Amino acid sequence: MDTEGKVIRCRAAVAWKAGEALIVEEVEVAPPKAHEVRVKIAASGVCHTDWAYLHGAGRGMEMRPFPLVLGHEGAGVVESVGAGVTRFSPGDKVIPLFLPQCGECECCLSAKTNLCKANWSKTQQGVLADGTSRITCRGQQVFQFLGVSSFSEYTVALETNLTKIHPDALLQRVCLLGCGVATGYGAAINVAKVESGSVCVVFGLGAVGLAAVMGCVSAGAGRVIGVDVNTDKFAKAREFGVTECVNPRDHSRPVQEVLVEMTGGGADYTLECVGDVEIMRSALESCRSAWGVCVIVGWTELEEMRLRPFHLLMGRTLKGTYFGGWKSVRDVPRLVEEHLAGRLKLEEFVTHTLTLDQVNHAFQLHAGGQSIRSIITM
Incomplete structure (x- = not known):
């Protein structure tokens, strides 16, 4: 040139x-x-x-x-x-x-x-x-x-x-x-390692959260619950495969209590896609004891996250992810080809x-x- x-x-x-x-x-x-x-x-x-x-x-x-x-x-x-x-x-x-x-x-x-x-x-x-x-x-x-x-x-x-x-x-x-779509999608596929038939909860239904939903669905999750305070996002979330939507403001008790009751003891996988430390704690406490996995996807440097060690001692796993676990130079071209093949929205x-x-x-x-x-x- x-x-x-x-x-x-x-x-x-x-x-x-x-x-x-x-x-x-x-x-x-x-x-x-x-x-x-x-x-x-x-x-x-x-x-x-x-x-x-x-x-x-x-x-x-x-x-x-x-x-x-x-x-x-x-x-x-x-x-x-x-x-x-x-x-x-x-x-x-x-x-x-x-x-x-x-x-x-x-x-x-x-x-x-x-x-x-x-x-x-x-x-x-x-x-x-x-x-x-x-x-x-x-x-x-x-x-x-x-x-x-x-x-x-x-x-x-x-x-x-x-x-x-x-x-x-x-x-x-x-x-x-x-960034966003690769991060959320990879958080479910690579980091949570969602299994077929499992119950998943995704907190935050923006681009990263919807990409996490897409990853859960791709992995064969049997039930995907979306959580957001903006009900305008629920219709789009259902298009991506969310089976139920929860607005925490519709409930008088902590949303984790609502989710544990809805899932009969907690979700197999929860993904926090907001970047809010209180929501991170809610995501961890929404996991099923013994084998639940919580992945922190949302980014924040503003506050410290508080948690009760009891929730980890009872078998839950708390994990974080950066760019969805993808090896960037190697994997992004593969994601592009997945999109071109019609398998990635x-x-x-x-x-x-x-x-x-x-x-x-x-x-x-x-x-x-x-x-x-x-x-x-x-």
């Missing part, structure tokens, strides 16, 4: 300060350095984590530096590659990954985890391997959220944080596999398709519980 080796001027939604609205600005995106890839972003999902880091910064959430370009659920096309890059070529369809897979560290070499240590601490602070970002605006460095920054028309990612996908993939849909998650100029409206829809997933198209 004629832009190779040159600075690209494009638009990005910049968060100048925590808690403030994003401003769509002209930014400069530098060429990729060694082992980096510059990507033209086609679409990005708007995830709860983007909203949480914008509005939770300084209130208990680990502080990320500002100014910052958010977005970590994107998909696009390779524009150019840096020195030493052999797995990607201009024109390849790709998904940037906030979770790397270098294939060399002790975590990558272990079948027990999907975590990876490659440049982890740097991308968490919004920079790439050399300690700097590739995005500047108004003459100053703009940090890249989780090393991705998909709320920009172009971005640069480390090659370990990028995966090539099938050329037939619709980027405006498979971008959801960069994506279209059904999308409630709004918006432009980059409407990114703040997308956050409002999310915060108000009016969307499942909004897609920003570039």
Whole structure:
């Protein structure tokens, strides 16, 4: 491409300060350095984590530096590659990954985890391997959220944080596999390891929760109970395979007591997909003693979770998951192919398709519980 080796001027939604609205600005995106890839972003999902880091910064959430370009659920096309890059070529369809897979560290070499240590601490602070970002605006460095920054028309990612996908993939849909859908689906399949005929409870019926429901159904669960305070989500949840819906506000006693009674002693599997410590405790206490498994899927850094050791001593298992247990570079292309084969829903998650100029409206829809997933198209 004629832009190779040159600075690209494009638009990005910049968060100048925590808690403030994003401003769509002209930014400069530098060429990729060694082992980096510059990507033209086609679409990005708007995830709860983007909203949480914008509005939770300084209130208990680990502080990320500002100014910052958010977005970590994107998909696009390779524009150019840096020195030493052999797995990607201009024109390849790709998904940037906030979770790397270098294939060399002790975590990558272990079948027990999907975590990876490659440049982890740097991308968490919004920079790439050399300690700097590739995005500047108004003459100053703009940090890249989780090393991705998909709320920009172009971005640069480390090659370990990028995966090539099938050329037939619709980027405006498979971008959801960069975070939310992959996380919820994998939480049920890979982490809970839901068994056929089992009873499952999913707390939170947003995109991650519905993906967890999809995973439970795919695994052959006999009964899937959805829990949410927003009853507007119940119809969509039933389309995904929820058999019963529970609104905690309809009951005068703790929801875990309601669920234990409904299930005759507790669920086999519970998945917390909200990121609220009180709901996490409810999910654990909704498990059946002796063999119940509770998986924490929702992300929060704001509070500590409280629990009674008794609930673990009686045989329940409490687990957490990051990105649904998927080995990112290896497994995301497989998920794309599952979608292309008609075995993995994506279209059904999308409630709004918006432009980059409407990114703040997308956050409002999310915060108000009016969307499942909004897609920003570039």
